Amino acid sequence: MCGIIGYQSQNKEAFDKLDEGLKRLEYRGYDSFGFATISEGNLLVEKKIGKVSTSSIKPLPGKIGIGHTRWATHGKVTEKNTHPHKDCAGRLAVVHNGIIENFQELKKDLILKEHIFLGETDTEIIAHSIEEFLKIGYNLKQAVIGTGNLLKGRNAFVVLDSTTNKMIAFRNGSPLIIGIKESEIFLASDIQAFLHETNEVMYIDDNEIVVINGGIEFFNLKNGEKIEKRRIKIDLDSNVFEKGDYKDYMLKEIMEQKETLAKAINQDAQKILHVAQEINNAKNVFFIGCGTAARVAHTAEYVFSMVADRQVNFIPASEFENYKHFLLPETLVIAISQSGETADVLEALNVAKEKKSRIISITNSPESTIAKMADFPFLINAGPERAVASTKATTAQIALVILLAYACTGELIEGDKVLLDVAGKVNDMLNPRYKEHIKALAEKIFKKENAFIIGRGINYPMALESAIKIMEVSYINSQGFAGGELKHGPIALIEENTPVIALVSEGKTKEEIISNAIEVKSRGAYIVGVSPENNEVFDYWIKVPEVDEVASSLVNLIPMQLLSYYLGKFRGHDVDCPRSLAKSVTVK
Numbered sequence: 001m002c003g004i005i006g007y008q009s010q011n012k013e014a015f016d017k018l019d020e021g022l023k024r025l026e027y028r029g030y031d032s033f034g035f036a037t038i039s040e041g042n043l044l045v046e047k048k049i050g051k052v053s054t055s056s057i058k059p060l061p062g063k064i065g066i067g068h069t070r071w072a073t074h075g076k077v078t079e080k081n082t083h084p085h086k087d088c089a090g091r092l093a094v095v096h097n098g099i100i101e102n103f104q105e106l107k108k109d110l111i112l113k114e115h116i117f118l119g120e121t122d123t124e125i126i127a128h129s130i131e132e133f134l135k136i137g138y139n140l141k142q143a144v145i146g147t148g149n150l151l152k153g154r155n156a157f158v159v160l161d162s163t164t165n166k167m168i169a170f171r172n173g174s175p176l177i178i179g180i181k182e183s184e185i186f187l188a189s190d191i192q193a194f195l196h197e198t199n200e201v202m203y204i205d206d207n208e209i210v211v212i213n214g215g216i217e218f219f220n221l222k223n224g225e226k227i228e229k230r231r232i233k234i235d236l237d238s239n240v241f242e243k244g245d246y247k248d249y250m251l252k253e254i255m256e257q258k259e260t261l262a263k264a265i266n267q268d269a270q271k272i273l274h275v276a277q278e279i280n281n282a283k284n285v286f287f288i289g290c291g292t293a294a295r296v297a298h299t300a301e302y303v304f305s306m307v308a309d310r311q312v313n314f315i316p317a318s319e320f321e322n323y324k325h326f327l328l329p330e331t332l333v334i335a336i337s338q339s340g341e342t343a344d345v346l347e348a349l350n351v352a353k354e355k356k357s358r359i360i361s362i363t364n365s366p367e368s369t370i371a372k373m374a375d376f377p378f379l380i381n382a383g384p385e386r387a388v389a390s391t392k393a394t395t396a397q398i399a400l401v402i403l404l405a406y407a408c409t410g411e412l413i414e415g416d417k418v419l420l421d422v423a424g425k426v427n428d429m430l431n432p433r434y435k436e437h438i439k440a441l442a443e444k445i446f447k448k449e450n451a452f453i454i455g456r457g458i459n460y461p462m463a464l465e466s467a468i469k470i471m472e473v474s475y476i477n478s479q480g481f482a483g484g485e486l487k488h489g490p491i492a493l494i495e496e497n498t499p500v501i502a503l504v505s506e507g508k509t510k511e512e513i514i515s516n517a518i519e520v521k522s523r524g525a526y527i528v529g530v531s532p533e534n535n536e537v538f539d540y541w542i543k544v545p546e547v548d549e550v551a552s553s554l555v556n557l558i559p560m561q562l563l564s565y566y567l568g569k570f571r572g573h574d575v576d577c578p579r580s581l582a583k584s585v586t587v588k
């Protein structure tokens with residue numbers, strides 16, 4: 001959430017590198033963007049409302065600079081609130097990611113010291129605070145350390161100083177990484193910003209600052225001491241971040257599920273068995289996550305109950321603190337997060353750490369903060385997910401959860417077999433005819449303003465997840481319900497031809513969900529059945545492969561992802577960057 005880029009070179013112009021890097025970070029926020037460079041000792045700043053990929057900005061001269069793509073938190077989407085922000089003297093420019101929790105207090109103090117604020121962001125206080133420390137005789141490094149130590153919350157920022165021609169980065173809680181290509185130095189919120197240039201990186205850890213001035217020097221925020229860091233070569237091909245032949249990342253990522261399920265379950269058997277033992281021995285187990293990842297955590301309750309006869313609890317990560325009195329050293333907290341950087345999950349894991357509970361992570365990013373906090377980090381190996389709406393990561397997470405549940409019963413090989421069979425069926429399912437069939441449904445219903453999705457058992461969290469998907473990509477008001485719940489209130493919203501999508505699986509819930517569909521059909525609903533078999537109640541049938549009930553969560557979700565995609569397209573939206581959202585939610 002918010003993308004930061006920085007660049008310095010001895011002989012190359014910075015602007016194109018910053019611009020290209022920022023375009024690759026656009027998934028982190030796309031409300032507005034801006035750049036700052038230093039040219040002949042002057043600080044130059046340009047900003048614009050909108051997306052960096054679709055608007056152009058006048059290139060700025062200079063061999064050092066910073067850029068930012070914003071997801072607004074404090075203050076509306078205006079040019080004044082767009083980063084970079086300057087100090088009063090116009091010597092410094094700052095870009096920032098995170099939320100400064102004590103910003104009101106800090107701002108009041110700086111206003112008393114006669115600093116002039118131009119916008120409403122919390123970021124502006126960083127520029128003025130550094131300026132204040134410089135005024136009282138600190139050098140730039142000391143002023144950044146002084147400011148960094150004042151900030152409460154999860155933050156990362158970079159300050160560009162036109163007097164010393166230096167750039168200093170600060171990290172505490174929000175991601176930042178350095179890339180090195182001969183004499184060029186990159187700095188970014190995510191490696192994606194510069195992987196097309198270099199795969200040689202240096203990691204910045206929390207409570208560190210980095211001074212970039214031709215060289216790269218790391219310092220500890222607490223005592224100002226120098227830290228030695230290694231350069232590491234990352235084994236990742238930048239092509240994995242490209243769209244290839246697809247128009248949108250979302251469709252590309254949906255189609256990649258032909259392979260990603262099999263990759264997700266290709267895990268080290270010893271590690272799976274070890275974690276299964278931890279789950280079996282734990283006094284209590286909590287699955288946590290946010291948004292779509294929370295729906296996966298919710299699914300885990302059903303998976304463990306059905307496969308392993310084991311009770312586990314699902315808590316949305318943002319609510320986890322309320323359960324902290326249940327946490328013991330024998331508690332296991334299993335965090336699900338595609339990005340591995342979600343602020344609410346990190347906060348929850350801090351609570352778990354305080355209570356000395358054990359942590360397992362299921363992420364898509366090996367170097368993420370959440371993976372680093374875990375006692376046992378699992379990777380789903382889905383490859384980068386660029387579209388804001390999560391698709392391939394979701395099904396990969398569910399597959400891994402199912403595998404873990406099988407391992408808990410001593411049936412890891414059986415679990416592997418079941419899931420490989422599902423992966424093969426998904427591969428067959430995602431063919432051009434199938435896409436056309438779902439597109440035709442989207443064309444029929446895209447003008448509707450409401451849609452309901454119902455499911456029972458494991459398909460209940462899938463109904464909730466389908467609703468998130470439709471809502472975020474098409475902006476249709478879609479709601480998911482447990483099949484039995486519809487008649488306890490929401491049925492009042494069913495009008496003639498309101499789409500109601502029933503997620504059906506072969507198994508004990510089949511007859512009941514069909515009855516629920518009949519109930520709403522008699523109130524005029526247009527019934528879409530996602531089911532292995534057709535039924536006379538369906539007005540439109542989306543066939544899914546016949547798999548066991550647990551795996552129906554996987555095969556039923558995929559057509560719903562495609563439907564969301566086509567609904568978004570028919571409604572003319574940018575499906576990869578839905579309004580008001582961002583991919584990596586690094587603020588609480």
Ligand code: F6R
Nearest residue numbers: 291292293337338339342389390
């Ligand atoms: C919706 C979606 C979000 C994320 C949520 C958590 O499609 O992607 O709801 O699931 O913001 O993100 P991660 O998984 O990165 O922790």
